[in-house]
Amino acid sequence: MLEGVPIISIIILMPLIGALITFGLGRYGRYARYVALAFSLVALVLSALVAFVFVVEPDSSSPGYHDGGGFFDYQFYEEHTWIEALGIRYIVGLDGISLPLFVLTTLLSTLSIVFSWDTKLRPKEYFGLMLVLEVGVLGVFTTLDYFVFYVFWEVVLIPMYFMIGVWGGPNKDYAAIKFFIYTHIASLALLIAIMAMYFQAGANSFGMEDIWRAGQTEFARMFQIGVFAAAFFGFGVKLPMVPFHTWLPDAHVEAPTAGSVLLAGLLLKMGGYGIIRVAIPTLPLGADALQLVMAVIAIASILYGAMLCLAQKDLKKLVAYSSISHMGFVLLGYATFTQLGVTAGVFQMFAHGLVTAVLFMMCGVVQHHCGTRIIQSLGGLSKKMPSAATMLTIGFLASLGLPGLVSFAAEFMVFVSMYETWGLWLLLPILSVAITAGYYLWALQRSMFGPLTKEIDTSDVHDIDWFEGVPVVVLIALIAIFGVFPLLLFQYIDPAAVTVINLLGLPGGG
Amino acid sequence: MLEYAWLIPVFPFIAFILIALLPKRTLGWEDGCGYGIAGAAGAFALSALVVWEVINGRTLLPEDAPRFTWLIIGDISVTFGIWIDELTALMLVVVSVVGTLVVIYSAGYMHQEGVTRRRYYAEIMLFISVMYGLVLADNYIEMFIFWELVGLCSYLLIGFWYERPSAASAAKRAFIVTRVGDIMFMAGIIILLKYVGTLDFVTLFDEGGTQAVPADMMTLATALIFGGAIGKSAQFPLHEWLPDAMEGPTTVSALIHAATMVKAGVYLTARSYPLLVQSPESLMLVAVIGGVTALLAATCALAANDIKRVLAYSTISQLGYMILGLGAGGYLVIEASNPNGYTAATFHLINHAIFKALLFLCAGSVIHSIGTNDMRLMGGLHKKMRITSITMLIGALAIAGLPPLSGFWSKDEVLAAVWHAGEFDWTFTLLWVMGIVTAFMTAFYMFRMWFMTFAGEQRSDFHAHESPKTMTVPLMILAALAMGSGFALFIGDGFKTFMEGSIHGLLQGVHHESPMDVAVEIFTDPLTYVSLVLAIAGILVAYRLYCMPGFDRSVFAKGFPGKVQRALENRWYISQFYDDFAYKIWYGFSLVADAFDRYVIDGVVNGFAYLGANTGGKMRKAQTGNVQRYASLIVVGIIALLVFMLYVLPWGGW
Amino acid sequence: MINIEYWLIFSSLLFAIGAYGVLTRKNAIVVLMCIEIMLNAANVNLVAFSSYYTTLHPGLGADASGQVFALFSIAIAAAEVAVGLAILLEVYRRYQTIDVDKINILRW
Known part of the structure; x- marks a missing residue:
């Protein structure tokens, strides 16, 4: 099945065609949502098919198998030359690290489109941009050529900029420009790193695998440290890591709900993906030298993000800061340089994608139905919107790492690997488990429980609408399934994580 | 199966x-x-x-x-x-x-x-x-x-x-x-x-x-x-x-917060016995925490006026007993290969689960009937709610430790185990004293509660009625169990032999005590009578203070007793300390962090942005709009570049 | 045949004169004329190098592309003048002046 079918290119093309059609709808703009849903749904179904066909332990008979020769082994591999003189090729493929994120992307895009079903303001452009965003993120997660990778990386910024800037909240201009410039500066650091690797490798190829192979002999230790620092900065801002995180709360607070879902669910994952796909494997000596820096930043992000959550007055800002804290776990898992930690880090990205999508959607519901997200003005909403309150509670519980839901497995494994690498320093990040419970439950208590608020007019507050409820229910079901059966996903990630660890052990030349 | x-x-x-x-x-x-x-x-x-x-x-x-x-x-x-x-x-x-x-x-x-x-x-x-x-x-x-x-x-x-x-x-x-x-x-x-x-x-x-x-x-x-x-x-x-x-809801308190979930900690400690006995230090920690908790919670129960809170503190106190028993039992296992502490604690676990569930459900019956938790507003309910009153009395007698109800057997066993552990470390003797004081307090506060609720005159305006069958039947079943479960010690090979099975691997040499030996041991041990006397004394004091007319309880409001009373009512201010810690220190710290994030970290970011914009604002003044000036600058630039490339670079060696 | 240096010196002078005029004169028409002078200096260079091609690169054969380029350049210069004069006319119509110092809207 799927032998010789360029399935990944087809999946990437789906939303692109959808976007072109959506933009071109002209005065039939009100049908944009149907078009967008149809194309994103097709992409989702196809990507689910890919996940189904994907082989956990592939051999040469697996569809589109490509042996990385020490580098990552890909499936569904496609390769076409684009600009021969510069060694730029269009290469796509999937492995255990990118597969979960790939499926997550199509899933969250589709659900976001459903969630924004009643968008009235310029629907053509809105849904079109969402599809463009999907294209960009899918490209980032699949491409194996630095040049194309960077192109997709930048493509993602633009729709998000417009989504914040056009459909955003009251302070949208500031947030949009801050988001754009901040992450763009990070992209420049990444570009410098890519160019440095390209020229130093001298292989006349932007292919990740070629550069890695050349780099084993060409990249000296100091070079690796410098380039790793640049790449780590580039990816880390996206992650985001403390202290380069302040664009995130602003962007989230102003972004429309679907924008926040995609921003937190997918864009942050690009940073985490880049670190594990690009920075660590290609520059093992640099990673090794900066291991402690990564760990310190990760722990700082976890604890500092959690502390900031406690002080937030806006529900959505709270969720935004919690993302910083939870993405810290991803970095911490990577920084341990253990198979367990890397696997858990990738799994945490997937888990966080699901959970944070639920949380942002529920913030959107609260905003939509009550007209405000300020926690003090809310209160007692359980009476008015019991289903919404239940879903918000489940989302919070999932986010605080309740066993049986998806985040627990990831966080637990990160802690285990942390202990293996740094011993009792474990007690620092593990503290966040209590703080996280604290801020979520406190927020829950103030917004959903207690007597009904008098500060806002609650007479026409009604329970969740179908187009909001359906995506959330789907996500919650997935959260529960992967919480109970994490092995479903771990089995894919694990071999790729082994590759990462092996790559770290290889002599890096110099 | x-x-x-x-x-x-x-x-x-x-x-x-x-x-x-x-x-x-x-x-x-x-x-x-x-x-x-x-x-x-x-x-x-x-x-x-x-x-x-x-x-x-x-x-x-x-x-x-x-x-x-x-x-x-x-x-x-x-x-x-x-x-x-x-x-x-x-x-x-x-x-x-x-x-x-x-x-x-x-x-x-x-x-x-x-x-x-x-x-x-x-x-x-x-x-x-x-x-x-x-x-x-x-x-x-x-x-x-x-x-x-x-x-x-x-x-x-x-x-x-x-x-x-x-x-x-x-x-x-x-x-x-x-x-x-x-x-x-x-x-x-x-x-x-x-x-x-x-x-x-x-x-x-x-x-x-x-x-x-x-x-x-x-x-x-x-x-x-x-x-x-x-x-x-x-x-x-x-x-x-x-x-x-x-x-x-009181049912929740009975099920989760008395009988099952709070027992999970005891269960965990008992389950981890093979690990705990590797570490005497941990066992000592277990025992001390248990003993301190038992006494501390019992004191808090003395002055509580909410019927459920009395029971809650009593639960904490009894859990402390179990933990204490496990800690002491671990020493017995290490030093004497004697499972008595372990069996006693687990025995207390099951007995307590039954009589505490009974007590909570009785309290629930009372609350269901009159709609308040405050014992100061109750009184005289015995006449209206016979079944509840009698079953609760059974529960109270059981927890106070009067034979032949279940609490007597297990509590006595726990205290005996702690006393024996005293042979190996003097701390346990101290803990035993704390345990025995707790036993006295337990009898006192349980009967204070019972007297305040069921005896005397009705103290506020309510219309009490006995609860429906679905509620009283479970009460009666539990009361029967509370009366009978203590005899598990003597059925068949006896409870002790049964429980030994789960820590079998830790004991060197099996020494089966027959049920008869256990009974003889209990009734010949003078310590049994010490705790029995203290329990009865506790009940009598409670009767004197809260049931017999003619005692002026206002002495508890003044002077030193008043201070103690207020400290007890405020739960030794521990709760308040946690609240202050959470809301003032921890939340305050997070507010500081938030301000730091907003003004320092984000301030630097915005500062850079401002710097860029500001420099740009200054620099654009150079754009005069005079085309000839631009052209001159171009010429100057070209000349400078030529000079640089033709003379400076060769001079530098490139 | 005179040395190519003379042609080059001549064209450099021509270019310098033109550049001087562009930078200093106030009248836009004169500026335009000076630009033409600079262009023609370049043309002189093209033609000169073209005619000395066989002398400078013996063995490569004749090549007239320099002269062709000069012709191209002249044609383009003519077109450019047409456009430039049209712009100047428009500028004059709007501002009633063609003094380049006065026309400074191209700024911050």
Whole structure:
């Protein structure tokens, strides 16, 4: 099945065609949502098919198998030359690290489109941009050529900029420009790193695998440290890591709900993906030298993000800061340089994608139905919107790492690997488990429980609408399934994580 | 048979799914209570079969247990299975009996709650299900997962009446405080995982497992695991959540916060015995925490006026007894290969579960009838509520430790074990004194409660009535059990021999005590009479102070007694300290962090942006609009570039 | 045949004169004329190099592309003048002046 079918290119093309059609709808703009849903749904179904066909332990008979020769082994591999003189090729493929994120992307895009079903303001452009965003993120997660990778990386910024800037909240201009410039500066650091690797490798190829192979002999230790620092900065801002995180709360607070879902669910994952796909494997000596820096930043992000959550007055800002804290776990898992930690880090990205999508959607519901997200003005909403309150509670519980839901497995494994690498320093990040419970439950208590608020007019507050409820229910079901059966996903990630660890052990030349 | 024990939690879980997801019309009797009783009864029946098998000497071999693979990463694999031994059977009895009776009782107690009962029954069923899971777990991760899930159910049920701010706050508090304990638990098992490579009990409790961990790490790991027990079983210093948890419905208090979930900490400590006995330091910690908690909570119960809070503090205090018994018992196991402490503590566990559930359900009956928790507004209820009054009296006598009720046997055993441990370390003698003082206080406050509630004159305007059959029948069953469960010591080979089975591997040389020996030992030991006399004294003092007319209790309001009274009423200010810590220090710290984030970190970012914009603003003044000036600059630039390339670069050697 | 240096010196002078005029004169028409002078300096260079091609690169054969380029350049210069004068006319119509110092809207 799927032998010789360029399935990944087809999946990437789906939303692109959808976007072109959506933009071109002209005065039939009100049908944009149907078009967008149809194309994103097709992409989702196809990507689910890919996940189904994907082989956990592939051999040469697996569809589109490509042996990385020490580098990552890909499936569904496609390769076409684009600009021969510069060694730029269009290469796509999937492995255990990118597969979960790939499926997550199509899933969250589709659900976001459903969630924004009643968008009235310029629907053509809105849904079109969402599809463009999907294209960009899918490209980032699949491409194996630095040049194309960077192109997709930048493509993602633009729709998000417009989504914040056009459909955003009251302070949208500031947030949009801050988001754009901040992450763009990070992209420049990444570009410098890519160019440095390209020229130093001298292989006349932007292919990740070629550069890695050349780099084993060409990249000296100091070079690796410098380039790793640049790449780590580039990816880390996206992650985001403390202290380069302040664009995130602003962007989230102003972004429309679907924008926040995609921003937190997918864009942050690009940073985490880049670190594990690009920075660590290609520059093992640099990673090794900066291991402690990564760990310190990760722990700082976890604890500092959690502390900031406690002080937030806006529900959505709270969720935004919690993302910083939870993405810290991803970095911490990577920084341990253990198979367990890397696997858990990738799994945490997937888990966080699901959970944070639920949380942002529920913030959107609260905003939509009550007209405000300020926690003090809310209160007692359980009476008015019991289903919404239940879903918000489940989302919070999932986010605080309740066993049986998806985040627990990831966080637990990160802690285990942390202990293996740094011993009792474990007690620092593990503290966040209590703080996280604290801020979520406190927020829950103030917004959903207690007597009904008098500060806002609650007479026409009604329970969740179908187009909001359906995506959330789907996500919650997935959260529960992967919480109970994490092995479903771990089995894919694990071999790729082994590759990462092996790559770290290889002599890096110099 | 035993390999099907994993089906036990499935029954209530199915009930939970049905109640949660079925359409409203099909919920049936009492909005789902029928499904609840069915689920609980199914689990009860299966548990009974399992317990019967265990009593007949069969335990589940690990290789026969069905296994479910949760995770495999590299050389770490986490599989879930079931573990059945005597200790499991004991907990199964507790959970199945109390669980089933509480669900039946709820039909009456929650009758006027209307549609929200559906949520109630769903959550109760989820709780019972995960509690069985916790009991049956055969490794620490599985246990930890269910451990957290029972915490979640506790959170949801404490906050059942969420529109009351106090309930919402108490729920949050319970969850967070127990989570502090859970963190320690998690850290503890992570340490074990590193050294042993697996968390399955069968490997971990084996010779190879316990020897793989260095001694100091073992102490740390066991102390941290015990930290989980401190949180869940509400031991000092994490005990303050339990009295607050009384905001939930009384049935919840009876089931979760008296009989089952809070026992999980004791269960964990008992389960970890093979590890704990490797580390005398941890055992000492266990014993001291238990003893201090027992005494501290008993003092708080002396002055509480809320009937449920008295019971809550009493629960903490009795849990302290069990923990103390386990700590002392560990020393006995190490030094004398004597399982008495262990058996005594586990015996107290089951007895306490029964009589404390009874007491809570009686209190629930009273609250259901007159609609208040405040004992100062009660009085004279004995005439109106005979069954409740008598069953509660039985419960009070049992907890006070009067023979032949259950509390007498087990409490006496615990204290005896602590006394014997005193031979090996003087601290235990001190702890024994604390325990004996606690015994006196227990008798006093329980009867203070009973007298204030049922004796004397009616002190406020209410119309009391006896509760319906669904409530009184469980009370009578529990009362009968509370009277009879103490005799488990003497049935067959006796309870002690039975419980020894679960720590068999730790004892060198088997010394079976026949039931007769146990009885003789109890009744010839002078210490038995000391505690008995103290218990009776406690009851008499309570009678003098709270039932006999003519005693002026206003002496407690003035001078030094007044100060003590206020300190007790404010729970030694511990609760207040936590509130201040959370709201002032911790929240204040987070506000500082927020300001730091906003003004310093983001300030730097915005500062850079401003710097860029500002420099640009200055620089653009250079654009005069005069084309000829631009052209001149171009010419100058070209000339400079030429000079640089033709003269400077060659001069530099390029 | 005179040395190519003379042609080059001549064209350099021409270019310098033109550049001086562009930079200093106020009248836009004169500026335009000076630009033409600079262009023609370039043309002189092209033609000069072209005619000395065989002398400078013996053995490569004749090549007239320099002269062709000069012709191109002249044609383009003519077009450019047309456009430039049209712009100047428009500028004059709007501002009533063609003094380049006065026309300074091209600024911040």
